[in-house]
Amino acid sequence: MPIHWEYAHAPESTDHVQYEKQYGLFIDGAFTHYDPSKSFDSLNPATRELLYQCTQADEKDVDAAVKAARKAYEEHWGSGKGSTRGKYLYRIARMLQERAREFAVLESLDGGKPIRESRDIDIPLAAAYFFYYAGWADKLAYAFPAKKVTPLGVCGQIIPWNFPLLMLAWKIAPALACGNTVVLKPAETTSLTALKFCELLQDIGLPNGVVNLITGPGQTGEYLVNHDGIDKIAFTGSTGVGKKIQQSIAGRNIKSTLELGGKGAYIIFEDASLNEAVEGIVNAIFFNQGHVCCAGSRLLVQEGVADRVIELLKQRMATLIVGDPLDKNTDVGAINSQNQLNTIQRYVDIGLEEGAECFQCEGNIPSSGFYFRPTLLTKVSQSSTVVQEEIFGPVLTVQTFRTTQEAIDKANNTPYGLANGIWTDKGSKIFHVGSQLRSGVVWSNTYNKFDPTSPFGGYKESGKGREGGVQGLAPYVHLESNVEAEI
């Protein structure tokens, strides 16, 4: 058995962090007044206490935001110099770096993710995306050989609650670099860092209307999707909502990119380094409480090492610290909301009803907030609901395989195709299996790595289009031929 270390509490200080108790919307460079008649609450998921209140944008507000974005686009942003746009994006990147600790604390307070993750991953990566796309703004001609590149116009962008500021960066940075303006709706439960980001935009002097923020539930998003004034919708969220959005924009000549659900396979071959592979599992499924669309939520392990892997994994899970997101020792923080907690519990119940066996690590978890123990479901089959559907929580299913082909077939046998992982010491096997997996990302001997230069996005029902890299520019531009075809 592993040694159990006792950790002293190491809470991150919140003293230097300030936020309002009530927020309006951010339209045309200014915050509107908080409107108590359209208010909604945002809780701290670690305590269930009220953190702040937001204004729910209605149809009129959305219209005002789209008009402000259109005005900024028409008057200067769409036709301005790429180098100028780049300079604004660089300013954003730099100021996010300066205020990184503050944003990290806010992100963990608002969303429940461990401070270690928001501090080391979410916020630094958000800044890196702005820095990366800043540099593209005046180099677009090199991204699309033989094409004349023009912006699309006004982009409606809708983002989820699992990586609030990071998803904002993924959306806003390439859109602005390409000369578009933006109306962005953060998720209902995580508006705080987006609102603080708008304060930052005021500080760096971004021209009014280039970025507009409308807070609210799904209804606000619908107003945005159905607005006549948008040229593009970028959405990250569930596959169900993604399909609805795609239907809403049918026949309206609106471009779209969708980053949707996933059900990533995490394939361990017998020749893999098992200790490293088990550490990788922790990163694949318990990172951010499993609230990750590309999570490795299906463990596929080769029969000969299955028992050993499961034993090692259980030992490792016993050492995971579930608790206060602001404690620097915490591995698994709070589930984002009561709703999500219910969803995860419901899926685990379905799994048990369908014959799965459940293992959860022991130890104390806080009684006040929304918490869920890291969970293993064994004795599942390919057709089990918990194997086919996305749970979006710290729940890992375990299946075994004998041959390489069986692993590939099982990995591909869901409607999703976002990411998969391969663990083996054999390079040729990585390339063989990797080429057969139907997913936009393949992590080999690693998992859940992200970088602004690295395109991310799904095959099949996991979405369409890519975010990140040079490929991440394509969804935000209009291309026309720039050469004589006959050369």
Add this chain to the structure above:
Amino acid sequence: MSKEQELLIIPKTYKNYVGGAFPRTESGRYYKLNSLDGKHLANVCLSTRKDIRNAVQVARKAQASWQNRTAYNQGQIIYRIAEILSGRRHQFEAELESLGYSKEVAQMELESAIDLIVYFAGWTDKVQQVFGAVNPVASHHFNFSRQEAVGVVGMLAPEAPALLGALAMLLPNMVAGNSSIIIASEKLALPLCTFAEVLETSDVPAGVVNILTGKKEELVGHFVSHMDVDALIADPTLSFELRKELEVGSTSNLKRLHFWATGCTVDEIHSTGKSVIENMAKSAKDPYRILDVQEVKTTWHPISE
């Protein structure tokens, strides 16, 4: 025996092309095509849902092995199509003329079609080099992005040009590594049916390209609802109703849907054929269409001692 009887022409039966074979539609239904002067040319298959399902099945089976061939081999196979078509171009020109093309426009279309095949044959081993990437991630990983086939693709060829319009859809898909099911022009169906004979005698593996004839408005719904079709290509000259049906219906399994301007109306071919073919030949040479029917796959691997 009179001279007339000796010279009696043997008319061709026009059929679908599925899995490298030439089956009739299982429905037994057909429509008549006449020449401009009203003579009966052919009975053409009115394909149904069952024909689409059969075609998707063989296309799916053929796709992986087509994708897994070397780029060099794919390039040679596509080039071989141009060789065979070039040898039979006069037959195609005559067929286009029987459908009302002027001699000049028919010749232009064949020239452009052969050119376009050669153009795309040259892309197979260059797509990864021009559009792939090695990504300089800020960690100790080797990271690269490759273009990969999207899978099985359904296409609605424009009404005209009869051959060039269909090839402008087919060729980017062949280069992408996809297998294709294409619905021919309804009024100018014959040249694409005959083109199936070119494919059959080239080295294109059975099932990689499948050709059906029929009415688009009958077939669109079966295409969009089929859960094993990965992408759909249509021409923007399609009616607004059909375009909307494609856009709404393709969300069933999030098919990739693209409208490629590859065609015109039959009337335009007769009135301004020359300039239409010229424009189409030019705009069809667009390698970005290959990217439309591919996915980007990004692979990470750690770098360590």
